[in-house]
Amino acid sequence: MDPYHYTDMPGSPFGGPVTPEHPFKVEVKPFGEAGYAPNGLSFVTVEDAETYARDLMSRWFGAETYRVVDTRTGEVVAS
Numbered sequence: 001m002d003p004y005h006y007t008d009m010p011g012s013p014f015g016g017p018v019t020p021e022h023p024f025k026v027e028v029k030p031f032g033e034a035g036y037a038p039n040g041l042s043f044v045t046v047e048d049a050e051t052y053a054r055d056l057m058s059r060w061f062g063a064e065t066y067r068v069v070d071t072r073t074g075e076v077v078a079s
Contacts, residue, residue, distance in 0.1 A: 023071045024049040028056065028063045036067060046070075046077050 024043040027036035039056075043049040046068055053066040068078040 020072075024077070025069050025071055026053045026056070026066055027069055028053070028060075028066045030062050031064045033064075038069075042071070043068075050078050 022042035022044055024046055025038050026041065026043070026049050027038050029036045041052065043052065049068040053068065057063055057066060066079065067076045069075070070077050
């Protein structure tokens with residue numbers, strides 16, 4: 001299996017570099033930090049990114065919050 005294209009939803013690959021086909025990225029704000037940090041994964045849709053972010057937040061107790069960014073515009077599209 002290609003480590004950069006995996007999914008928990010058939011037909012919705014993610015995990016590769018940001019491309020026009022995968023323009024949404026998740027950024028997480030760790031407790032005590034001033035800013036958000038990306039993790040290198042990208043997603044086809046906002047919904048896929050939010051699904052990943054909610055899952056990450058349930059596993060990582062060092063995260064205060066998350067946001068989803070559209071890399072084409074720089075706009076925060078979900079948080």
